[in-house]
Amino acid sequence: MTKMQRLRTVMPRTRTGRAIAGLIIGAIVVAASALAYELFGGIALAVAIGAIGALLVIVAARVEVQARRVLAKQDVQTLKQLRRIQQDGQAVQHELGRLRATLVESELAVLEAQAGVSEMRGTVATKADLQFHYAQVQAAINLFGQFEVGASVPQMRGWAASPDVLLRLVDLVRARQPRLILECGSGVSTFWLAMAARKYSPGSKVIALESSEKYALRTEALIEAHGLGAFAEVRRAPLEEWDGVGTWYSRDALRGVSDIDLLFVDGPPESTGPLARRPAMRVLHDLLSSDAVIIMDDMKRPDEQATVASWQREFGPLIESEFDVEKGASLLTRASEG
Ligand SMILES: C[S@@+](CC[C@H](N)C(=O)[O-])C[C@H]1O[C@@H](n2cnc3c(N)ncnc32)[C@H](O)[C@@H]1O
Known part of the structure; x- marks a missing residue:
C-alpha cells in the first residue's frame, strides 16, 4: 500500500x-x-x-x-x-x-x-496420369509393331485386357511356346494370343471359353477377320453349377482339353457373382501341364486377390510373380517349375 x-x-x-x-x-x-x-x-x-x-x-x-x-x-x-x-x-x-x-x-x-x-482434377490430366496412359500407348505400339495387322482391332482396356498385360502374354508365348493356351473370357486377348501363336509358336492353339453368345460371336468375327481360325477357337461355355466347386463355364466346353500350358484367367465377369474366377483351379488343376503358367488378370481387385490366396491354400505352394500392369496381374507356376 x-x-x-x-x-x-x-x-x-x-x-x-x-x-x-x-x-x-x-x-x-x-x-x-x-x-x-x-x-x-x-x-x-x-x-x-x-x-x-x-x-x-x-x-x-x-x-x-x-x-x-x-x-x-x-x-x-x-x-x-x-x-x-x-x-x-x-x-x-x-x-x-x-x-x-x-x-x-x-x-x-x-x-x-x-x-x-x-473440379479440375476430373478434367485435367496430372503428370502421373499422363505417364500412366503413356505406358499403355507404348505397350500398344509394341504389340502392333510386332505383327502385321491387316484389319481393325477392337479397343483394349476397360472391359478388355489392357495393352500392358497383353504384351506380357505375347512375350510369354514367344518365350515358352505353349502348345495349348486356354483363356477364360474371350475378346481382344484371344486375337493377340492367336497372333502371337501364329508368329512365335505355330504349333500353339488358343481355346477361349465364352459364356456370352453375343461376345462369342464378336470374338469369332475378329478371329475370322484376321485369318486366325487355325490358331484360335471360341467355345460357347454358358455358366453352370459344378458340385462343390461353384458356378463356372460348362463342362461341355472343356471337351478334349488337357495339358494346358498357358492359362489366362480373365472371366467369368465379376458381375456373375463373388469370387467368380475361383473355380478355375478346382476345375482345371488336373488339366494343367506340369510346367503350366497361369496368369490371373485384375489382381488390383479384392476378389482376385482372395482367389489367388485360396489357390495357394488349396493347390500351393505356387510361385507368384506380380506384373506391374494397369489392372494388376499375377503369374503363377508350381513350385517345382520355378
Ligand atoms: C473381362 S472380359 C474378357 C475380356 C477378354 N479377355 C479381353 O481381353 O477382351 C470377361 C467377359 O466379359 C464379357 N464382356 C466382354 N466385353 C464386355 C462388355 N463390353 N460389356 C459387358 N460384358 C463384356 C464377356 O463375356 C467376357 O468373356
Missing part, C-alpha cells in the same frame, strides 16, 4: 467529517491547555501548549490539503489511463473483428479454390 493510499484510508472523506475532526482536535488542544494550567498554574505554559496545538492543527490541515491535491491529480491520471485502456481495448476489439472477417473471407476463398481444384 502506498503512502497516499494509507492517507486515503485515515482521512475523513467528507467536508463535514473533516470539520468534525478539526473541532475534536481543537477541543483536545483547548482541554490540554486547561489541564496544563490546572496542573502547573502557569498561563504562559497553557498558552504555549495551545499555540503548539494550533500549530499542529494548521500543519495537519496543510498536509491534508496537499495530500488531497496529490490524490486528485492521481485520480485524474488514473482516469486518463483507464480511458486510454478502454480506447485501446476498443481498438483491439475492432481489429479482432476485422481479422475475423478477413479469416472468414480467406476460408471461403480456400474452399472455392479447393472446389475448383477438385
Whole structure:
C-alpha cells in the first residue's frame, strides 16, 4: 500500500467529517491547555501548549490539503489511463473483428479454390496420369509393331485386357511356346494370343471359353477377320453349377482339353457373382501341364486377390510373380517349375 493510499484510508472523506475532526482536535488542544494550567498554574505554559496545538492543527490541515491535491491529480491520471485502456481495448476489439472477417473471407476463398481444384482434377490430366496412359500407348505400339495387322482391332482396356498385360502374354508365348493356351473370357486377348501363336509358336492353339453368345460371336468375327481360325477357337461355355466347386463355364466346353500350358484367367465377369474366377483351379488343376503358367488378370481387385490366396491354400505352394500392369496381374507356376 502506498503512502497516499494509507492517507486515503485515515482521512475523513467528507467536508463535514473533516470539520468534525478539526473541532475534536481543537477541543483536545483547548482541554490540554486547561489541564496544563490546572496542573502547573502557569498561563504562559497553557498558552504555549495551545499555540503548539494550533500549530499542529494548521500543519495537519496543510498536509491534508496537499495530500488531497496529490490524490486528485492521481485520480485524474488514473482516469486518463483507464480511458486510454478502454480506447485501446476498443481498438483491439475492432481489429479482432476485422481479422475475423478477413479469416472468414480467406476460408471461403480456400474452399472455392479447393472446389475448383477438385473440379479440375476430373478434367485435367496430372503428370502421373499422363505417364500412366503413356505406358499403355507404348505397350500398344509394341504389340502392333510386332505383327502385321491387316484389319481393325477392337479397343483394349476397360472391359478388355489392357495393352500392358497383353504384351506380357505375347512375350510369354514367344518365350515358352505353349502348345495349348486356354483363356477364360474371350475378346481382344484371344486375337493377340492367336497372333502371337501364329508368329512365335505355330504349333500353339488358343481355346477361349465364352459364356456370352453375343461376345462369342464378336470374338469369332475378329478371329475370322484376321485369318486366325487355325490358331484360335471360341467355345460357347454358358455358366453352370459344378458340385462343390461353384458356378463356372460348362463342362461341355472343356471337351478334349488337357495339358494346358498357358492359362489366362480373365472371366467369368465379376458381375456373375463373388469370387467368380475361383473355380478355375478346382476345375482345371488336373488339366494343367506340369510346367503350366497361369496368369490371373485384375489382381488390383479384392476378389482376385482372395482367389489367388485360396489357390495357394488349396493347390500351393505356387510361385507368384506380380506384373506391374494397369489392372494388376499375377503369374503363377508350381513350385517345382520355378
Ligand atoms: C473381362 S472380359 C474378357 C475380356 C477378354 N479377355 C479381353 O481381353 O477382351 C470377361 C467377359 O466379359 C464379357 N464382356 C466382354 N466385353 C464386355 C462388355 N463390353 N460389356 C459387358 N460384358 C463384356 C464377356 O463375356 C467376357 O468373356
